[in-house]
Structures are given as structure tokens and as C-alpha cells.
Amino acid sequence: MPWRVPPADRQAGVLPDPYAVWMSEVMLQQTTVAAVRDYHRKFMALWPDVSALAAADDADVMAAWAGLGYYARARNLLKCARAVVADHGGIFPDTYDKLLTLPGIGPYTAAAVAAIAFDRSETVVDGNVERVMARLYDVHAPLPGAKPQLTDLAAALTPPERPGDYAQAVMDLGATICTPRNPACGICPWRGPCAARDAGTAAALPKKTPKKKTPTRFGIAYVARRADGAWLLEKRPEKGLLGGMLGWPGSDWSDAPAPNPPLDADWTSLPAEARHTFTHFHLRLKIEVAFVPQDAAAQRGQFVPAGDFRPAALPTAMRKVYDLATSALQGD
DNA sequence: AAGTCGTGGGT
DNA sequence: TACCCAAGACT
Numbered sequence: 001m002p003w004r005v006p007p008a009d010r011q012a013g014v015l016p017d018p019y020a021v022w023m024s025e026v027m028l029q030q031t032t033v034a035a036v037r038d039y040h041r042k043f044m045a046l047w048p049d050v051s052a053l054a055a056a057d058d059a060d061v062m063a064a065w066a067g068l069g070y071y072a073r074a075r076n077l078l079k080c081a082r083a084v085v086a087d088h089g090g091i092f093p094d095t096y097d098k099l100l101t102l103p104g105i106g107p108y109t110a111a112a113v114a115a116i117a118f119d120r121s122e123t124v125v126d127g128n129v130e131r132v133m134a135r136l137y138d139v140h141a142p143l144p145g146a147k148p149q150l151t152d153l154a155a156a157l158t159p160p161e162r163p164g165d166y167a168q169a170v171m172d173l174g175a176t177i178c179t180p181r182n183p184a185c186g187i188c189p190w191r192g193p194c195a196a197r198d199a200g201t202a203a204a205l206p207k208k209t210p211k212k213k214t215p216t217r218f219g220i221a222y223v224a225r226r227a228d229g230a231w232l233l234e235k236r237p238e239k240g241l242l243g244g245m246l247g248w249p250g251s252d253w254s255d256a257p258a259p260n261p262p263l264d265a266d267w268t269s270l271p272a273e274a275r276h277t278f279t280h281f282h283l284r285l286k287i288e289v290a291f292v293p294q295d296a297a298a299q300r301g302q303f304v305p306a307g308d309f310r311p312a313a314l315p316t317a318m319r320k321v322y323d324l325a326t327s328a329l330q331g332d
Numbered sequence: 333a334a335g336t337c338g339t340g341g342g343t
Numbered sequence: 344t345a346c347c348c349a350a351g352a353c354t
Contacts, residue, residue, distance in 0.1 A: 028350040069338025126350045
């Protein structure tokens with residue numbers, strides 16, 4: 001990870017930029033390192049420090065975050081940067097308790113920033129640590145109920161020396177050796193004390209309460225293109241699914257969506273539909289397309305000139321609609 | 333305090 | 344295909 005300071009340098013007293021650490025930890029929430037790497041690089045280039053980010057336009061930040069998911073993180077990223085500038089003189093607070101008060105920073109991220117950026121002895125508890133503790137102590141109680149117990153075990157094990165290295169090491173252990181499937185117990189530095197390895201239960205831990213299957217919702221998306229090439233788009237409400245992101249005007253998403261075109265036009269249904277899976281439901285979007293005259297008046301949304309429109313600024317579900325619509329409009 | 337909130341990769 | 348999973352936070 002390019003934002004990480006190697007252990008040798010850390011032992012020599014070099015600590016990473018708290019802003020870069022905070023940025024990485026927010027991006028890494030429920031997100032893989034592989035997916036984060038390019039976004040972290042892009043954000044650090046666009047906004048090199050917290051003051052620059054605090055001064056950024058909301059729309060630019062949301063567009064830059066497009067594709068990474070969990071868009072509340074981007075909204076809170078901006079809120080947090082502005083709070084650091086307004087309430088902390090542009091300097092990141094260096095304690096768990098103060099970090100915890102900031103938007104988008106919860107127990108994990110507060111502990112991670114305090115430990116990694118400030119070498120404070122705080123206990124990070126992410127999915128990796130939960131798994132490592134469940135195995136090390138052979139805990140069979142299922143998550144998420146077992147989280148408090150696993151947190152206590154992790155806290156009791158946290159050493160006072162090199163807190164930042166330790167925090168990252170436990171997570172690295174979970175990410176590379178104590179993996180969800182096929183844990184590499186044979187090369188694990190903790191194979192000696194590991195109770196689950198001794199009991200032969202490592203691969204079956206941690207247990208999790210079963211989740212119900214994801215339902216399917218349906219909807220209609222309207223892609224209108226004006227004579228000058230402009231696209232009719234709409235900024236979604238700040239709260240809720242894809243909050244604050246750009247999208248196509250559409251129907252509700254439900255079992256039986258009600259048609260809701262943003263303007264009167266000669267709509268044509270596309271044969272293909274956009275399919276996308278969110279965390280808790282599948283979505284199947286029918287697509288209606290129309291060419292409209294230059295003086296068309298939209299009841300919802302606003303026309304974005306072709307030169308200003310970047311499909312990469314759309315969340316993935318909306319980009320899938322765009323891809324299908326353009327291939328149809330251009331006849332390939 | 334259970335539900336909500338994305339996406340891409342692995343199996 | 345259909346699930347699982349990822350350095351969680353917010354309501």
C-alpha cells in the first residue's frame with residue numbers, strides 16, 4: 001500500500017501523513033485494497049491536504065468517488081475535512097475520542113488513525129481481527145453478536161509497543177494467512193497458541209448468523225438526448241441509495257414500478273435491461289430512450305451538455321444504463 | 333438495534 | 344448461477 005510507512009522507517013520515528021491514513025481507512029471500509037489503490041492516488045493528487053479537500057466542490061468529490069460505492073462515505077469525507085479545518089485548525093486530532101466525533105469516523109477508523117498515524121495504543125477491530133480472534137480463542141458464538149467478546153479479546157492482546165505496526169500486522173495476518181477460506185495455518189506465526197487450529201475448527205470460524213436472500217426490485221430509467229447532444233440527468237437526493245450522485249430520471253424501484261417520464265416525448269423501449277446488484281436487493285431496470293427537440297422542457301432533472309458529461313461520474317448502476325442506451329442509440 | 337448502504341473479485 | 348466476502352458507519 002503506497003500510503004504505508006514501512007516498519008523500519010516507523011521504528012526510526014517516521015510516521016505517515018494523518019490525512020493520507022484517514023483517506024485510506026475511509027476508502028478501505030468494506031472495500032478491498034485492490035479497489036482502493038487508484039482512488040487513493042487520485043484523491044491525493046486532486047486534493048493533497050485536508051484544506052484543499054475542505055475547499056473542494058461537492059460535485060467534484062462525488063464524481064471522483066463514483067464507482068467506489070457506499071457514497072455516504074464521500075459525503076462524510078467532505079464533512080470531516082471541513083470539520084477538521086473549522087474546528088481543529090486544519091490539523092487532524094490525534095486521539096481516539098476526538099477522532100470518533102468526526103463524520104464518517106467510527107470505532108474502527110478512529111482506532112486505526114490513532115494507532116497508525118499517531119502511534120497510540122488503540123485496538124483496531126475490523127473483519128480481519130474478528131476472524132483472527134475467533135480462531136485464536138476458538139470462539140463459536142456467531143457474529144455479529146460475538147463482536148463485543150472478540151473486541152475484548154483483541155484489546156487484551158494489544159501490546160503497548162509499536163501500536164501502529166501491531167494494528168497493521170494483525171490485519172495483514174487476517175488478510176494473507178488467517179483468511180476466510182483455506183487458512184494457511186501451517187505458516188501462521190500464531191499457529192502455536194491458536195485454539196481453533198488445535199481443535200481443528202479454524203476453517204469453520206468465525207460463525208455468522210445466516211442472512212436472508214436478496215429480493216429483486218424493478219424500475220424504469222429514462223435516457224433523453226436533446227438535439228444538441230445534451231443528456232437529461234438528475235442529482236439524486238442527499239440521503240438514501242446512491243445519495244448525492246448523478247443518475248437518470250426514473251420510476252420508483254419496486255415490485256411494480258409506476259411509469260414516470262421526466263418529459264413528454266416519443267419514448268422507445270430498449271430490448272435489453274440493466275441488471276445490477278446492491279447490498280440488499282437485485283435491480284432490473286427497463287430503459288426508455290428518446291430524442292427531444294432543442295426547446296424541450298423537462299419536468300425533472302436538467303440537461304448536461306455532451307462536453308460536460310462524463311459517464312465515469314455515474315454510479316455503476318447508472319453507468320450500465322448509459323452503456324446500454326448508447327449502444328442502442330448508435331446502432332451497435 | 334436491526335436495516336441500510338456499492339462494488340468487484342473469488343469460488 | 345448464486346453466493347460470499349472486503350481495513351464499517353449511520354440511523
